[in-house]
Amino acid sequence: MTTREDVENMILRVGLGDRAAFSALYDATSAKLFGVCLRILNDRAEAEDALQDAFVRIWQKADSYAVNGYSPMTWLITLTRNLAIDKLRARKGGNVDIDEVHDLKDTGPTPEAAAVAASEKSRLDGCLNELPSDRADAVRGAYIEGYSYDELAARFDVPLNTMRTWLRRSLIKLKDCLS
Amino acid sequence: MTAADDHNDDIALAGEYALHLMDADARRAFEARLDAEPALRALVVEWNEQLAPLADNFTPQTPPPAVKARINAVLFPATPSRTWSLWRVLAGSGLAAVLAVGVLVMLPQDPAPTPFTPSLTAEIAAEDASLIVLASFAPETGVLRIDRQAGAANAGRVLELWLIAEGADAPVSLGVLPDETQTDIALPETLAQAISGGTLAISDEPLGGSPTGVPTGDVLALGAVVSL
Numbered sequence: 001m002t003t004r005e006d007v008e009n010m011i012l013r014v015g016l017g018d019r020a021a022f023s024a025l026y027d028a029t030s031a032k033l034f035g036v037c038l039r040i041l042n043d044r045a046e047a048e049d050a051l052q053d054a055f056v057r058i059w060q061k062a063d064s065y066a067v068n069g070y071s072p073m074t075w076l077i078t079l080t081r082n083l084a085i086d087k088l089r090a091r092k093g094g095n096v097d098i099d100e101v102h103d104l105k106d107t108g109p110t111p112e113a114a115a116v117a118a119s120e121k122s123r124l125d126g127c128l129n130e131l132p133s134d135r136a137d138a139v140r141g142a143y144i145e146g147y148s149y150d151e152l153a154a155r156f157d158v159p160l161n162t163m164r165t166w167l168r169r170s171l172i173k174l175k176d177c178l179s
Numbered sequence: 180m181t182a183a184d185d186h187n188d189d190i191a192l193a194g195e196y197a198l199h200l201m202d203a204d205a206r207r208a209f210e211a212r213l214d215a216e217p218a219l220r221a222l223v224v225e226w227n228e229q230l231a232p233l234a235d236n237f238t239p240q241t242p243p244p245a246v247k248a249r250i251n252a253v254l255f256p257a258t259p260s261r262t263w264s265l266w267r268v269l270a271g272s273g274l275a276a277v278l279a280v281g282v283l284v285m286l287p288q289d290p291a292p293t294p295f296t297p298s299l300t301a302e303i304a305a306e307d308a309s310l311i312v313l314a315s316f317a318p319e320t321g322v323l324r325i326d327r328q329a330g331a332a333n334a335g336r337v338l339e340l341w342l343i344a345e346g347a348d349a350p351v352s353l354g355v356l357p358d359e360t361q362t363d364i365a366l367p368e369t370l371a372q373a374i375s376g377g378t379l380a381i382s383d384e385p386l387g388g389s390p391t392g393v394p395t396g397d398v399l400a401l402g403a404v405v406s407l
Contacts, residue, residue, distance in 0.1 A: 019255065023247075026247055026250070030241070030242050030246070030247070031239035031240055031241045031242070032237065032239045034239070034240050034241070034242040034246075035237040035238045035239045035240050036234070036237040038238075038240055039236065039237050039238070048242060048243065048245075048246050051242055051246055052246055052249050052250050052253070055250045056250060056253055056254060059254055068224070069220075069221065069224045070224060070227065070228070071228060071231075073231075073234075074227055074228055074231050077231070077234050077237070078197075078227050081199065081234075082199050085199045117232070120228075120229070120231070120232050121232035121235065124229060124230070124232045124233070125232070139198070140233060142198040142199075142200055143198055143230055143233045143234075144233055144236045144237075146199070148200065149200060167195070167200070168191035168194075168195070169191075171190065171191045171194035171195070172187045172190050172191050172194075174194070175190045175194065175226070175229075178229050
């Protein structure tokens with residue numbers, strides 16, 4: 001089973017230009033990252049393109065991983081998720097841009113890591129549950145489905161500015177609870 | 180606006196950034212701040228890590244194999260990974276010896292006027308026997324005799340001969356093979372000493388040979404150097 005340390009080592013070696021490590025990293029993480037692309041884009045061909053872009057970027061940016069402070073899967077998932085969302089927005093004719101990346105924890109963790117991940121999950125769930133349910137759903141929708149402010153406003157049937165205010169206040173409350 | 184308000188503002192901005200909710204302009208402006216403010220960078224990292232459990236909602240699915248091939252083609256166009264991994268495997272192990280067990284019983288019948296007394300040989304052969312080159316080496320004279328028994332270069336391409344010395348991590352070019360089926364190559368002493376226990380290989384290269392000093396095309400044939 002691939003551990004968090006394994007993935008971290010692979011990324012560090014990829015940062016040094018190690019192609020064998022890159023191949024191993026792909027084999028170990030592409031299924032999860034393809035899952036990210038599929039969920040957000042909901043289209044196989046586009047998801048494959050997004051996954052390709054993600055790994056090209058991983059190859060190019062792995063040398064910055066060591067100093068960016070992320071856990072390995074968080075970095076990979078954030079990078080992939082952001083690229084997939086950019087593709088989604090481009091398809092919808094919205095604004096697009098690309099850049100930084102980071103996010104999650106899931107790999108094949110050690111029991112200890114799994115326990116930590118589980119407690120982080122329950123903490124996040126607990127804090128989301130303290131928000132009004134529609135606001136919590138908005139945060140989840142933004143993360144999991146890649147919804148933009150426009151889409152969130154339409155889905156929750158509120159004006160755009162109201163949605164912005166909601167979400168920002170929700171984020172501040174959420175952070176307060178998480179910290 | 181108080182300092183606490185500013186801080187809350189940053190918390191919300193960092194959260195929006197982590198969720199990828201900002202439009203391009205807002206993102207650029209925020210990233211300019213990130214470059215200058217380590218505390219803000221730390222806040223973004225913290226957000227991403229704290230939101231990470233939501234990624235459990237992304238169900239893993241194995242992508243089709245073509246995606247990996249496309250990525251390799253984009254990133255490493257000049258040296259296909261297949262070729263490279265093959266070199267690595269060969270250079271690092273004795274696997275090549277297995278490929279060349281069907282050695283040669285018939286050595287060149289002294290085609291040259293000078294006495295040629297080889298003590299090392301290799302059958303450099305493609306798996307499907309589409310290319311077979313017999314190499315024999317006489318350490319006293321440093322002459323490597325090449326006898327191409329089957330196959331030829333592709334149109335507009337050449338065959339380049341390489342030596343992968345035992346334990347070496349990169350092949351050394353022994354030159355492009357001529358159109359003639361038989362040729363003698365005089366090896367410099369350093370290479371002559373390295374050939375024993377090594378592997379000879381032939382790659383497909385552009386006219387004039389590999390422009391980079393390492394194989395750039397497919398490895399067509401290989402054979403381990405063995406004692407006669």
